[in-house]
Amino acid sequence: MKKFVVLITIIFAGISFFSCEDLDDKQEEPQLIIKFRFDPNQVRLNNLGQPSSVAPGNAAQSPDINFISAHYFELAPTAFTQLGDGTVLYHAPETTEGGAVAIDFDQAVIVGEGEAFLKIPLSQVAQGNYEYVRVSLSYQDYNISVRNNGVDYDGRLASFVGYNTYINTHSIGSNSFPVNANRLQGYWAFALNDFPYATSGQAPAGATTVPNPIASTSPIPAGSCVVTGKFTENLVINGNESRDVVVTLSLSINNSFEWQEVTADGKYEPSIGENVVDMGLRGLIPSYTK
Template identity: 50%
Template sequence: MPTVRFACLLLLCAAVTLFSCTKDVSNNNGGPRLIFVFHFDSTQARLNNVGQPSPMPAGHAGQHPKFNTMSAHYLELAPGPLTALGAGAVLYRAPETAVGGSNAIDFSKAAFAGQDQEFYSLPLSQVAPGSYEWLRLSLAYQNYDIKYYVDTVISGIPIQGEFGGTVASFIGFNTYISSYKIKQQQLQVNGNRRQGYWGFETVINVLGQNYPLSSSGEAPAGATTVVNPLFATSPVPAGSCVVTAAFAPGKLVITGNETNDVKVQVSLSVNKSFEWEDRIPDGKWQPGKQEAVVDMGIRGMVPKVL
């Protein structure tokens, strides 16, 4: 597996939906809730780390990975562009531990969600009434399927064709991992891993026989890109992977008098988010031909009110 550089470009599309619920909220565990749901969109704009359109560079190619699950580490509502990180309404922070020697996200307690699934909710009564323009979300882990092409000879046997593989990447600031499953294969770690640690799993069929393979590694420090259009007025710490995006078409307003759930769709761009150096200009990722991956992950986020 070539050196992998992860792009945690999160321009988060928090599509805020005033969800008309017909159920009796008195039986809804204490009243209406604010609900956050992941959505992965390959047609959404492909953006860079400051929120501008990012066309594919010359000599590179990309594909839309199929996301399986994702987890978040931090969630905050910010009233305006000058609101410092942590000064808004902090709704969630994932469990952390120092068992690995330094403070880290506790992967064993992570919550995962897939396409159109809820990843976090809380009673609206716990959200301070106000007008919120920005959503900040720090991603911690992502798992997705990709395709790659093989055209080689192994032990005299020609192998040619497209295969599928699964990537598990840890993009939080630091994560304590005892073990984790990529797809079918379990990897033991028992330690902290900094932002950019990844695992890869695939199965290659040779003459009717399946050969499962797995590998792991770490991206260079600073390789993970974090989208923050407020970088000039409200920066985030390096390695934090806190993605920032404005609600659209208007702000999220919490009055404190809501009687129904408010549902926020966090739409994330996976538009050619898996990017590599296309040394053989055919648009197929061929890791065996030194086509190094340079970006993996989210390429944008657009909040809108449904």
């Protein structure tokens, strides 16, 4: 009987040992993880990556971001790396359903602050020394304040800042917006939170700010939303990483929702003809942890 007990103990110990080995073998390899952060106090930049104030005759507010999406992500070694010549790690699905090539909104990856937007095995990331990040933003969902007849209301705005987006039907809360067509950069839709009011519109062509501090050496196409940011300390991928590398893209939302004023009171009042002129993010500061 004692020999039997000893034998059973050895067998179970062996099973336990090999099970642990199997679990270790199945552990995920280290990943490159991309997340977003939204900062209303981060410096507000113009298209050339220089500090910028709100244009005369306009007013702006810093929105409260709920969700965001992007359709392109690239690591660039230097300021002379041309768009597309770096390590391109993500390009979202596109479609010609609406005619011209456009981002397929139905397949967009949409996340909130701090959520993983991308997870890529580090073995698939080219080894290198990277100074810049380029990310093409495509969609924002955020809360803003509007005024009507002297009363302020809260509402949500869907902002499509990608170069061109094919949209079937999108929604804000219980409000549906059937589009079934392409919409160029600057299309937006808005709905009040507690009242049955919804509307949509289009910001002027070329009005969306897209900060690119290396525009003189590595320009981006007109109408795109490829925001460029520089690491404080270069990101080095050497192929020997044993832990995840988390890259956080801090986006400036400092007065990023901008409109043309009719009444100069700093309040967005669409009912009197105050029109949206800019919904672009106002800068990118990438950082990482290893």
